[in-house]
Amino acid sequence: MAMKQQTLTRLLFLLLCLPGLSCMEEEPYKLAYSGFTPQELQDGWSLSTPEQENMSRSKLNQVFSVAYREERFRLLRSITIIRNGNIVAESYAHDPQDIGRIQNVKSVTKSFTSILTGIALQRKVLDSLTQPFSTIFPEYFSNRPEKRNITIEHALTMKTGLQYNDEEHHYNFYFSNNIIEYVLSSPLNGPPGQLFSYSDDNPTLVSYAIQRKYGKSMAEFAREYLFTPLGITDWQWESSRDGVSFGGSNFYLKPRDMAKFGQMLLQNGKWQGRQIVDSTWIAEATRDRYANGYGYYFWLLPDLRSYCAAGHGGQYIIVVPYKNLVVVVTAWPYMQDTDWLRDNFLGTLLKDIINACS
Amino acid sequence: MVDSVLLSSLQLGTRSKETPVQKLSMKEKMKTILLVVFILLGVPVFGQQVSMPGCEQYFGYSLGFDNIKEENLLPKIHTGVMHMFSYGLDLRGERYHRFQLRLGYGNIKTDIEREAGTYHGHVAVTYFQGFKIFEREKVQFYFGPRASFTSSLYEYEVWDEAHAHWGNFLSLGLGNSVALLVGERKSFLLHFDCTLLGLYTRPDPYRLYANEYWTFSNIVKLMNSHYRVGSVNNAFQLNASAEYRTPLFRSSALSFSFSLFYSRIKADVGKPLREFTPKLSMGVWL
Numbered sequence: 326m327a328m329k330q331q332t333l334t335r336l337l338f339l340l341l342c343l344p345g346l347s348c349m350e351e352e353p354y355k356l357a358y359s360g361f362t363p364q365e366l367q368d369g370w371s372l373s374t375p376e377q378e379n380m381s382r383s384k385l386n387q388v389f390s391v392a393y394r395e396e397r398f399r400l401l402r403s404i405t406i407i408r409n410g411n412i413v414a415e416s417y418a419h420d421p422q423d424i425g426r427i428q429n430v431k432s433v434t435k436s437f438t439s440i441l442t443g444i445a446l447q448r449k450v451l452d453s454l455t456q457p458f459s460t461i462f463p464e465y466f467s468n469r470p471e472k473r474n475i476t477i478e479h480a481l482t483m484k485t486g487l488q489y490n491d492e493e494h495h496y497n498f499y500f501s502n503n504i505i506e507y508v509l510s511s512p513l514n515g516p517p518g519q520l521f522s523y524s525d526d527n528p529t530l531v532s533y534a535i536q537r538k539y540g541k542s543m544a545e546f547a548r549e550y551l552f553t554p555l556g557i558t559d560w561q562w563e564s565s566r567d568g569v570s571f572g573g574s575n576f577y578l579k580p581r582d583m584a585k586f587g588q589m590l591l592q593n594g595k596w597q598g599r600q601i602v603d604s605t606w607i608a609e610a611t612r613d614r615y616a617n618g619y620g621y622y623f624w625l626l627p628d629l630r631s632y633c634a635a636g637h638g639g640q641y642i643i644v645v646p647y648k649n650l651v652v653v654v655t656a657w658p659y660m661q662d663t664d665w666l667r668d669n670f671l672g673t674l675l676k677d678i679i680n681a682c683s
Numbered sequence: 684m685v686d687s688v689l690l691s692s693l694q695l696g697t698r699s700k701e702t703p704v705q706k707l708s709m710k711e712k713m714k715t716i717l718l719v720v721f722i723l724l725g726v727p728v729f730g731q732q733v734s735m736p737g738c739e740q741y742f743g744y745s746l747g748f749d750n751i752k753e754e755n756l757l758p759k760i761h762t763g764v765m766h767m768f769s770y771g772l773d774l775r776g777e778r779y780h781r782f783q784l785r786l787g788y789g790n791i792k793t794d795i796e797r798e799a800g801t802y803h804g805h806v807a808v809t810y811f812q813g814f815k816i817f818e819r820e821k822v823q824f825y826f827g828p829r830a831s832f833t834s835s836l837y838e839y840e841v842w843d844e845a846h847a848h849w850g851n852f853l854s855l856g857l858g859n860s861v862a863l864l865v866g867e868r869k870s871f872l873l874h875f876d877c878t879l880l881g882l883y884t885r886p887d888p889y890r891l892y893a894n895e896y897w898t899f900s901n902i903v904k905l906m907n908s909h910y911r912v913g914s915v916n917n918a919f920q921l922n923a924s925a926e927y928r929t930p931l932f933r934s935s936a937l938s939f940s941f942s943l944f945y946s947r948i949k950a951d952v953g954k955p956l957r958e959f960t961p962k963l964s965m966g967v968w969l
Contacts, residue, residue, distance in 0.1 A: 349750050349959050351794075352758035399795065427891065495844070499894045561892045575845075577891050657757065660841040661796055 358393035361414035369556040373411035384681035388674050397669045400657035403580045407651040427577040431636030434576035438528045439622035443606030444550045450538045454478040461534045475517045480527040481621040486513040489526040504565035505533050528572030543570040554601050557582045587642040587651035639666030648682045741771030743966020749789035754954030755888040763791030779813035779825040800841035807833040811858045821864035829858035829876045845894040849906045850948035850956040852918050854881030872926040882910040883918040888953030920946045936968040
C-alpha cells in the first residue's frame with residue numbers, strides 16, 4: 326500500500342512538473358539599448374549627427390540609456406530627436422519595425438484638429454472662430470436654445486460647458502449612430518466659455534463643423550491640405566458610425582510623420598518652403614489662452630519654453646523653438662497609471678535633451 | 684455505487700483470468716502501467732472516470748491559476764484566478780464515451796497593473812471515445828480519438844480599449860484514460876489528451892481602425908470568422924488531469940482533481956496566444 330502511494334505521489338509530481346513545459350516566459354517590453362543612429366528611409370527627412378547639429382552625443386547617449394534601462398519608462402516605444410530640421414537621433418525601444426508602423430497617437434489627434442481648424446479658417450472653409458455651431462448645423466439646436474451660442478473657439482479651448490466625461494461616455498460616444506446628437510445631448514455644466522473641461526467631444530464638434538462646410542470628412546480635408554503637402558501617406562483616422570472623424574483621438578501615424586508635423590509647427594507653418602498653415606494661427610494655438618496652460622488643443626510647457634501635443638499613455642510631439650528642436654515620443658497607450666510617462670519624461674529626460682543642445 | 688461496480692468487475696476479472704502481471708509486486712505492476720503509458724504511447728497518459736457501463740454525470744467547480752500571453756498585444760503574461768464550472772457525461776464499457784462541457788471566467792492582470800483590468804471567458808466542449816486497450820486487476824486503460832471545441836475571449840481594457848482578442852480551436856486529436864482502484868470503492872483516475880489538427884481562428888493582429896461593437900451577436904460572429912486549417916505548428920492543446928474519487932452516498936461519489944490545460948494558437952500572420960491553466964477541482968458524480 327505504501328508502495329502504491331509512493332508511485333501515485335510520483336505521478337502527481339510529474340503532473341506538477343508540466344508547468345515547466347508551458348513556455349510562458351515573461352519577456353521584457355524593451356530591447357537592449359544599441360544606439361540612436363537614424364535610418365535612411367527616403368521619406369523626406371535628412372539625417373544628421375549630434376556633432377553636426379551642436380548637440381552632445383554623450384548626453385544624448387545618457388538620455389537613451391536611461392530611457393531603455395529604467396522601469397519608469399517601461400512602456401516606451403520610440404524617441405525621435407530633430408534639430409535644425411534634421412533627424413539627429415532615433416530609437417525604437419520595443420520593436421525596430423515600429424519605425425514603419427502607424428500607431429494610435431491618442432489625444433495628439435486634438436492638435437492636428439487644431440491645425441486643421443487654422444487651415445480651414447485660412448481657406449475660408451470656416452468663417453471665424455466666433456461662429457456658433459448652431460449656424461453650421463442648425464438642425465441639432467432646434468430644441469436646445471441654451472446651446473446655440475457654443476462657438477468654435479469654445480470647443481477649441483474645451484469650454485463648451487457640455488457635461489461630458491471621456492471615461493463615462495467613451496463606449497456610447499464611439500458607437501453612437503449620430504455622434505453629434507449624442508455629444509449635444511449632454512447637459513451644460515455652466516454657460517459656454519466658462520468652465521474648462523478636457524474631453525473628446527469638443528474636438529469632434531470642430532471636426533463636424535469642418536466636414537459640414539467642406540463637404541467631406543475632416544480626415545479627407547487633412548489628406549488634401551496637410552498630409553499631402555507634408556508627404557504623409559501612411560495614416561488612418563477613425564470615424565464614428567455616421568462618418569464623422571474623431572477630432573480628439575484615434576488617429577494613427579508613424580513617429581517620423583509625427584515629427585514632420587512638429588517640424589512644420591517649429592517652422593511657423595512651413596514645410597519644405599510651402600506655407601501649410603498661417604504662422605499667426607500657430608502663434609494663437611500655442612498661446613496660453615486662459616492661464617491654464619492650454620492653447621487651442623496644445624499644452625504649454627513654460628518652464629521649458631516649449632509646447633507640445635500630448636496623447637494618453639505617452640505620445641508627444643514637443644516643440645522647443647529657442648533650441649530649434651523637435652522631440653517625438655511614443656509609448657504603449659496603457660490605460661492605468663496614466664501619468665507615468667508624462668511626469669517622468671517631461672520632468673527629466675526632456676530637460677536633458679534640451680540641455681544636450683548647445 | 685460506481686466504485687463498487689468497478690471493484691466487483693475487476694475482482695471478477697481477477698478470478699477468471701490469472702495473468703503473470705497479477706503475480707507481480709505492486710511496484711512492478713505500477714512500473715508496467717507506466718511503461719504502457721509513457722513508452723508505448725510516447726506520451727504521458729492521464730485520465731479520468733472510473734465508471735462502468737451506464738450513464739454518469741459530473742458537476743464540478745474548479746479554481747484555476749490563469750496564465751495568458753497574447754503576444755499580438757504585448758509580451759507580458761496576464762495572471763489571475765479562474766473560476767470554472769464543468770459538466771461531464773460518461774458511458775464506460777468496451778468503449779468509453781466521455782463528454783465534457785466547461786465554462787470558465789478569469790479576471791487577470793500583468794505584474795505592472797495595480798488592479799486586474801483584463802477579462803477572460805473560456806468555453807470548452809470535448810468528446811472522447813476510448814477503446815479498451817488494457818484491463819487487469821484494478822486497472823483499466825482506454826485509448827482513442829477525441830474532438831473538441833475551445834473558445835477563449837479576452838477583453839484587455841487596460842491595454843486595448845477598442846478590441847476583442849480570442850483564440851478558437853475546433854480540433855481532432857488523441858486521448859487516453861487510466862483508472863486505478865486504490866481502496867474500498869476509492870479510485871484514482873488519470874487522463875491525458877492532446878490535439879493533432881483542426882480549424883482555428885485568431886484576430887487580425889493589425890486591427891487598428893475602428894472599435895469593435897461589443898454586442899453578444901457581433902462578438903460571436905467576429906470570433907467565428909476566418910477559420911483556417913492547421914496542425915500542431917499552428918494550434919496545439921493539451922489536457923491532463925489526475926482525479927481522486929471517493930464514495931459520497933450509495934449512488935454518488937465525491938471527486939477531487941488536479942488538472943492542467945495548455946494551449947498555443949498562432950495564425951500565419953501575427954504572434955501566438957498562449958494559455959496555461961492549472962486547476963484544482965471538486966465535484967460530484969451522480
